[in-house]
Amino acid sequence: MTEELMLAGCLKNNAASQEALYNRFSPRMLGVCYRFGKNREDAEDMLQEGFIKVFTQIHQYRNEGALEGWIRRIIVHTCINNLKKNKKFADSLDIIHAKSIYINEELIPSIMQAKQVVECIRMLPIGYRTVLNLYAVEGYPHKEIAAMLDIEESTSRSQYTRAKAMLEDILVKKKIIQKPKDRISLVAAQG
Amino acid sequence: MEHKFYTDDFERLLKEKSDEFRMYPSKRVWYSIYNDLHPDRKWPSIAVTLVLVTVLFLIGYWNNSNNISENLAAGTTHSNKKIAADPSGKTTNLPESFLNTNNQAHSTTGIIAPASVNTANSLQNNQQETVANPQPQFTGTANTNVVVINNASNKKRKKLLITNSGSNNKGNKLNEDFTIAVITSAQPVINANNVTINTTKQNDANSNTTTDTVVIAKTQNNAEKVNIDIIAISETEGSDEVDDAAAANKVNNSLQNKTDEPAAAVKKESKAGNQLSAQDKSWMEHYAMYNKPTRKKWKGRLSSEVFLTPGVTLRSFYSNTSVKLSSVPSAVNMPGAGTAMPGYTPGLSFQTGAGISYAASKNIRVKAGVQASFTNYAIPVTDINHPVLTTLTLNNLNSGYPYLESRASLVANVPGHNNKKVHNQTSQVSIPVGMALRLGGNSKVEWYVAGGVQPTYIMGGKAYLVSSDHNNFVSEPSMLRKWNMNGSAETYIHYKMNGFTLQAGPELRYQFFSNYSGRYSYSEKLYNAGIKLGIVKNL
Known part of the structure; x- marks a missing residue:
């Protein structure tokens, strides 16, 4: 089913079209939710809520960009709204609090490639992780991140800097990437 | 977003790898979305679900009954129990160590699934078959295979990653607490009909431990025996999630630390483990990701x-x-x-x-x-x-x-x-x-x-x-x-x-x-x- 057909069907609240759209985009979107959520169950809850928003607001899609990008924005905002409901998340945006968190490297799974990188991201404190996900992966500017998370733009920048340093450290220790920093590359790719 | 150019390799790496990452949601998510979007169609879906659950339950019940009946009818002994019969008359025997030590007849199924597959989709299909199909399957033409043995009586599942040793009566001694392992083998494994799984227990007086020597032998035309070494065994409750990735690590370490095996053999296995093909790596990643038992709804609640x-x-x-x-x-x-x-x-x-x-x-x-x-x-x-x-x-x-x-x-x-x-x-x-x-x-x-x-x-x-x-x-x-x-x-x-x-x-x-x-x-x-x-x- 083409994207146009799926869209037309979804606008008519056609269940088959909705399922086709869901099947096409849900694996990648669940990956997005998984990077933000606490665990798989949490991510699936976010995905469910996000796709309900997608289908109920699909008439607002203007065909001005990729459908996947539009869906992704809704999913990301759903994840952020979910996180903001959690008091612990608000606390974690406090840099002083986050600094004291210790990462146990042994807990990082030793499986390869994309999942390993994602699991390393998930080892970060939730505040760091969220800012890093939004900036480095989703491509939101710090100004927009600050607005989304109700924090200062400078806080977003410093959270990102610290998150990046912490993640780099983990990835280097796990031999997923190599230093020097200006030559970061996958170890596996070189080996 | 004008800032969207990645001047930093690190950020590019994160972006690429994160975008590559996929996870497949459970069916529950779609059903919940569907019910939310189409509340008027809820009752038919509930009815269908109930019918499906009932049918699955009945199929499971009948299969268990059949297996027990077959075991009893065949007069199987405790040391050589029949797992299940496949439609073409092939039989699989289950080693004693895989079963409970009591003398009751058990309903147990053994399945061998190929480890090397091409795509994630076919992998998922395989995994579903592995869980759902009660009959042993020896469809693998690849180097390595997974054996899953479900013991219905104690609801435990043993997973074996196996490889073809090519030598007669040679097996790896493995401690019971081994879980799952790296897949290694350069030789093709099973593609014939009859498979026998044998095991012997050995007491190690020095370390005061009991080890199992397990050999899966497939008989071709009732004449030639091909021995298959068990690389690892995992035993899990049906409801528990198994961290296969962590388990793989554990077995790697254990294999390296084994003292009762010739050092050369251990090195060989470890080396082989590092030379996995891209397909095997991909399979392992997806296996670890998706081949987990469904978490019970009340679990954690x-x-x-x-x-x-x-x-x-x-x-x-x-x-x-x-x-x-x-x-x-x-x-x-x-x-x-x-x-x-x-x-x-x-x-x-x-x-x-x-x-x-x-x-x-x-x-x-x-x-x-x-x-x-x-x-x-x-x-x-x-x-x-x-x-x-x-x-x-x-x-x-x-x-x-x-x-x-x-x-x-x-x-x-x-x-x-x-x-x-x-x-x-x-x-x-x-x-x-x-x-x-x-x-x-x-x-x-x-x-x-x-x-x-x-x-x-x-x-x-x-x-x-x-x-x-x-x-x-x-x-x-x-x-x-x-x-x-x-x-x-x-x-x-x-x-x-x-x-x-x-x-x-x-x-x-x-x-x-x-x-x-x-x-x-x-x-x-x-x-x-x-x-x-x-x-x-x-x-």
Whole structure:
């Protein structure tokens, strides 16, 4: 089913079209939710809520960009709204609090490639992780991140800097990437 | 977004790898979305679901019955048990070590699935077959295979990653606690019909451990035997998630640390493990990601608790309004009538019990359990050296009119020199049912308020009843009401520790009905106030 057909069907609240759209985009979107959520169950809850928003607001899609990008924005905002409901998340945006968190490297799974990188991201404190996900992966500017998370733009920048340093450290220790920093590359790719 | 150019390799790496990452949601997610979008179509889907569940249940039941029947009919022995028969008459034998050591017939299935596959989709299909298909399958033409043996009797699953050793009767000795392993082999494995799994137990006197030597041998044309080494065994409960990735690590380490194997062989295996093909790597990643048993819905939501509530018993005591004292002239005219209502001293009491609670939502838990209670308070009295005649005002339950009944009393409610205390006590068993609301907290500490009702059976106790003229007390335990209803309100703090949670907070328990039967002309309702201390464990 083409994207146009799926869209037309979804606008008519056609269940088959909705399922086709869901099947096409849900694996990648669940990956997005998984990077933000606490665990798989949490991510699936976010995905469910996000796709309900997608289908109920699909008439607002203007065909001005990729459908996947539009869906992704809704999913990301759903994840952020979910996180903001959690008091612990608000606390974690406090840099002083986050600094004291210790990462146990042994807990990082030793499986390869994309999942390993994602699991390393998930080892970060939730505040760091969220800012890093939004900036480095989703491509939101710090100004927009600050607005989304109700924090200062400078806080977003410093959270990102610290998150990046912490993640780099983990990835280097796990031999997923190599230093020097200006030559970061996958170890596996070189080996 | 104009800033979207990645000047940093690190950010580019993150972006690329994160975008590559996919996860496949469970069917539940789509069904929930569908039900939310099409509420009018909910009932058909529920009906279909029920039919499917019933059919699956029946298929599972019939398969289990068939396997048991076949095992019994074939007269299988404990050391060589038939796992399952496939439609073409092929048989698979199960090693003794894979089964329980008791002598019951077990329903067990063995499956071999290929490890090397091309796409994630076909992998998922394989995994579904692995779980659902009760018959052994030897479809692999690849280098490595996974054997999954489900033991229905103890609901445990053993997974074996195997490879073809190519030599006769040679197997790796593996400790039972090995879980899952790196797939290694350069030789093709199974593509013929009959497979036999044999095992022998060996006791290692030096290390005081028992190891299994397991060989899976496939017989081709009943002549040539090909031995297959077990690289690893994992045994899991059906409901538990297995961290295959962590397990793989563990086995790698274990393989390297093995002392009872020739060093060269170990090195060979480790080296082979590092030379996995891209397909095998991809398979392992997806296997670890998706081949996990479905988490039970109540898993993590259900918890059990035991508690003790030391406290005090208080009471409210008043004349039963249905009693028309004016119609009992002898009661008000008796000598001493008008003496103040008897006082009392709160006494020590306790409640103890156990229960379970279910997290209906993030902030609400539903609770139920069993509770034993002991209530106790004291009445200051004067000991009388000899029995005196007194009366109790009782209600005629048929007519509604009160009447007097004579009783002998040994204690008086008037000042004297032989002061002492008598105790009114009850022993109760109740079934508390209620709800708890989480008011706040963090990952370590949580604050709850809770309330509930407790249908209660009063097993026995002591009851000193005040006489009609308030001058005496009469011991009359038969007047205790047998059934009652209590309500409880409490607030407590949960403090999470390693593996369990401590709970502490004040609790108030109130009795809805009088402690005495309707025949007695006074009503007494008990209150128990105490500090509830408990230990909660997640199930």
